[in-house]
Amino acid sequence: MTAEPSHQAAQPRLHTGFLASAARWPNRTALLLGGQQWTYAEVDRFATDIATVILSANPTPARIGIYARRSLTSYAAVIAALVAGAAFVPLNPLLPPARIRAIVKAADLDTVVTERRLLPSLKDILNDDVVAALPIVVTDDIGVAVERVVAPRTAGDDIRPPLPPRVRADDTAYMLFTSGSTGTPKGVPISHANVTSFLATNLARYAPTPDDVFSQTFEQSFDLSVFDMFMAWSAGATLCGFTSTELLAPLKIVRTRGITVWFSVPSVIAMQIKLGLLEPASLPSLRYSLFCGEPLPREYAQAWQRAAPGSIVENLYGPTELTIACTAYRWDPARSPPECHGGVVPIGRPYDGLISRVIDEQGTPASVDDTGELVVAGPQTFAAYWRNPSATEAAFVDLPNDEGEATRFYRTGDVVRRLPNDNLVFVGRRDHQVKVGGHRIELGEIETALRAQSGIVEAVAYAWPPDGAVAETVVAAVSGTEIDVDAVRTRLRALLPAYMVPTTIWIIETMPRNSSGKLDRRALAATLTDRAARPVERTAHAQ
Incomplete structure (x- = not known):
């Protein structure tokens, strides 16, 4: 699978960069994960086998689910789905089973690719008549089937896959599901034209080379992961996926693996600051440091720039519907601080x-x-x-x-x-613009004021009660070290109008995160509502 059919070569598709790199640099490292590494040729062969099995079950697949995470299969199956002429639909095993089942049904999948070790849990999820007959492609560490097993093979074996269907620019390359206001996931199909436009812009902006090593901190069910995979693979570079354990101490991996392009949500910076790990000049290998998915506070950008002084720091922005990111701002230590609004870096x-x-x-x-x-x-x-x-x-x-x-x-x-x-x-x-006592309040302004207080690393403000028809007051939850709530409240009264000062402040030891690594506001609100948070100290009502 080292070249596409000629009728697809004229216009780029999401996977053409990987195929070109596999043909040009077969022995370079394409994937590095948990101490193991695979060359472009090895990933290409494994993806070819998975695609062959997919096409043997259905010669014209449209959507392929991938029930795997942070593994050779989870990455090779992405390439396999694309070269089979289908879109890939990530099914993160960390998600609640009911949500995965809802996505499987909503996506109307043709096939699901998974690993042997995950097959029992997948079968538990696909436990009704609607999805019970769905073909399953199973992979082993040494080997692929529709309840047939696909295994990585050696370079000496030659399997010629069926010619995949023609892929048009407006065909869907991948589909992700976001939370819907009704509780039903909303499918966001992104076409090859959408994502190759994004890649062309960013390949020109960052000019990656085969010597680059890209981080992969995101779950593959988060669209920012597409940047890491296909920016790296389009340049013949290495993608360094982080295991769950490595994500607990990511900066050590940056140094030991020589990562040159870092990409994460800003919350990663918050955690490293809280743990005291973001030391000046401690990340010398980085040449680009990119952040997206959440607002980037000014103090986070400044702290990261000090840790990676040779790195260009950028803040990216974009909803899934606009394909990964649609704006970018390059941080300048001298020029940028005055341009920040409410302590947040411009997008x-x-x-x-x-x-x-x-x-x-x-x-x-x-x-x-x-x-x-x-x-x-x-x-x-x-x-x-x-x-x-x-x-x-x-x-x-x-x-x-x-x-x-x-x-x-x-x-x-x-x-x-x-x-x-x-x-x-x-x-x-x-x-997040709320009205309390007739006053229109921007919750982000309160959060910025809280983060500026001694000891506070993260802050979340809410109109309260969260499920009431009319908000009665504002409350907040904060995390950090050695936080003096009474002192915080006193300083806030000097900074904010009285109606914006939270009447209650909880100290939360660890803020909840969703599967994308973002701070989970909804889960935190539920925790506070149920009085299940472990408040080290909580304020009395403000006077």
């Missing part, structure tokens, strides 16, 4: 080829320095939610482009401000 400017607008509630463009919702159009914009026309209709708005022509813009739901230099700064979510 920068849209990529070339994308059009952005900042609009008010009536859809009218906001003036410079005014806030409004960010909407974006261009080749990275997904077409529609999977079999969900009502959600699709609500997600888009028609506005004139630069030539005055009606254009379909995706509504991000994020409130931003455009600076005079055209950089965008993230202000908050539309749903």
